[in-house]
Amino acid sequence: MTDFDSATPESNPKDAEYLSRLQDYYADWKSIPSYASLCEVFGIASKSWVKAILDRLEKAGYLERTPDGMWIPTKQFFARPLAESSVPAGMPITVSATQGEHFVIDEMLIDTPSKTTLIPVKGDSMIDAGIHDGDVAVVEKRMNANIGDIVVAIVDNEFTLKTLDKERGQFILRPANQAYPVIRPQGSLEIFGVLTGLIRKYRR
Amino acid sequence: MTDFDSATPESNPKDAEYLSRLQDYYADWKSIPSYASLCEVFGIASKSWVKAILDRLEKAGYLERTPDGMWIPTKQFFARPLAESSVPAGMPITVSATQGEHFVIDEMLIDTPSKTTLIPVKGDSMIDAGIHDGDVAVVEKRMNANIGDIVVAIVDNEFTLKTLDKERGQFILRPANQAYPVIRPQGSLEIFGVLTGLIRKYRR
DNA sequence: CATCGTAAAGAACGAGCGTTCTGTTGTCAA
DNA sequence: TTGACAACAGAACGCTCGTTCTTTACGATG
Known part of the structure; x- marks a missing residue:
């Protein structure tokens, strides 16, 4: 009657558990399976109740449906909680550390996907800048840079990651x-x- | 009879076209639809032929199937080689770009989303490990760790990021x-x- | 002109899917 | 004690899905 669906998304601990199970499953399989399979994932025996859960997650903004009726995740589905208090802080920490803003890592690091590439870092020539061998550099392809930027330059037909600087009117690459x-x-x-x-x- | 399937994955231009259509669709919807829907995506009228195409893409390593029989993309499905012109000789870098917008990086860094939290790093107590003030730590929540792991510990009601070590049978946290x-x-x-x-x- | 292989169309079918409806259990308030 | 409600379980059904099989169109080959 009172057509308010009181089903709360994350205030409901059960639904939060179901959501995290689904997130873990999706991380493994990159798809949302049938209701029957979700019964196993959720530890539930009833398909109808699985549907009810997904309907609530949809209302909460974690899932969508394609025009064909297939379940798909939303951006919010991928968002990770950002702990409020930084690692070491001066403030005492309440256990509700996971109660903060959410965000998606890809969106944080990549503004223009079409111009961005990932390049594995080789060697330790930039180690004093905290860039280690084996790290992955997120690089935005463009031909101009400012003094002080860390750039990927092509020197002697090789990629080099260095700080761009100027010395007596000449550009130099500083490790x-x-x-x-x-x-x-x-x-x-x-x-x-x-x-x-x-x-x-x-x-x- | 000769049970060699000669169907080539990317040497076949038709299949390459079908693959890119599927990649575009997946970028939009984050799911692989039914054969019937794929008929529209591919501009084809026959379900059986769509299945034949997906079977070939599977053999070529672009798709997989879950135990339930659902189609899912592989890592190769998302990979993109860097343009040939800019690859310097002598350095065989396999650079892969972020083709779809989401979860290329997310997936790389996060195995179990439900247990993973992001924590901003404050201070420079780990700077020799290349962890700077302002970095964001990807932390998997759990109570046990191994010697040598960098852990987030709770000391005096504060988060601390340190290396876990042992000294005379006692656990210590080493900056x-x-x-x-x-x-x-x-x-x-x-x-x-x-x-x-x-x-x-x-x-x- | 016959044959063959490729690329697709189309039909036919049973299993499984999503949906809806009804039934069961436990908890809590009155 | 009763009633109400939330949290599921289970059955029932029609429809869609994936699969397989057969057929067609057509260019190349010989």
């Missing part, structure tokens, strides 16, 4: 490691792109 | 900065999670 020499290219300097982000994955 | 002291917690050590990734965004 962040005293063991490496400053590169002073004769003639023109070909810039491939500018470093806009960095990704590191720790082995587990 | 990566000589200006900071080693933390030797008396009694138990509460671990919030383990660092599994790091994100840095450069101002533009």
Whole structure:
């Protein structure tokens, strides 16, 4: 009667659990399976109740349906909680650390997908800038850069990640490691792109 | 009879066209629809032929099937080679760009979304490990860790990002900065999670 | 002109799917 | 004790899906 659906999205702990199960499943399989399969995923025996759950997640903005009726995730589905208090902070922390704003990592790091590439970092010539061997550089392809930018330049037919600087009117490429020499290219300097982000994955 | 399927994946221009149509569709809808819908996507009238195409794309490594028989994309489905012209000789970099907008990076850094939190890093106590002030730590919440892991621990009601180590049978938290002291917690050590990734965004 | 292979169309079918409806259980308030 | 409601379980049904099989169109080959 009172046509308010009181089903709360994340205030409801059960639905939060179902959502996280679905998120983990999707991370594995990149698809949302049938209601029958979701029964196993959720630990539930009733298809109709699974549908009720997904309907609520849709209302809460975590799922959508295609014109064909297929369930698909939304941006909110992929968003990760951002802990409120930074690692070490001066404030005492309440356990509700996961109660903050959400965001999607890709959107944070990539403004223009068509111009952005990921390049694995090789070597430790930029280690003093906190860029390690094995890190992945997020690079926005363009030909101009500003002094102080970390750029991907092409020197002697090789990619090089260095800080762009100027010395006596000449552009130079400065490594962040005293063991490496400053590169002073004769003639023109070909810039491939500018470093806009960095990704590191720790082995587990 | 000769049971070799000669169907070539990308050497076949038709299949390449079908693949890119499917990639575009997936970028829009994040799902692979039914054969009937794919008929429209491909501009084809026959379901059986659509199945034949997907079977070939599977054999070529672009698609997989779940145990339930659902089609799902593979990593190769998302991969994109860098333009030949800009690849310098002698350096066989396999650069892959972000073709779809979502979860290329997300997927790389996050295995279990439900247990993963993002925490902004404050301070420079881990700077020798290449973790800077303002970086965002990707943390997988769990209570146990191994020696050598970089962990988020709770010390005196504060989050702390340190390397977990052991000294004379006692767990200690080691900073990566000589200006900071080693933390030797008396009694138990509460671990919030383990660092599994790091994100840095450069101002533009 | 016959044959063959490729690329597709189309029909036929049973299994499984999503949907709806009704039934069951547990909890809590009155 | 009763009633109400939330949280499921289970059945029933029509329709769509994936699969398989047969047929067609057509260019190349010989």
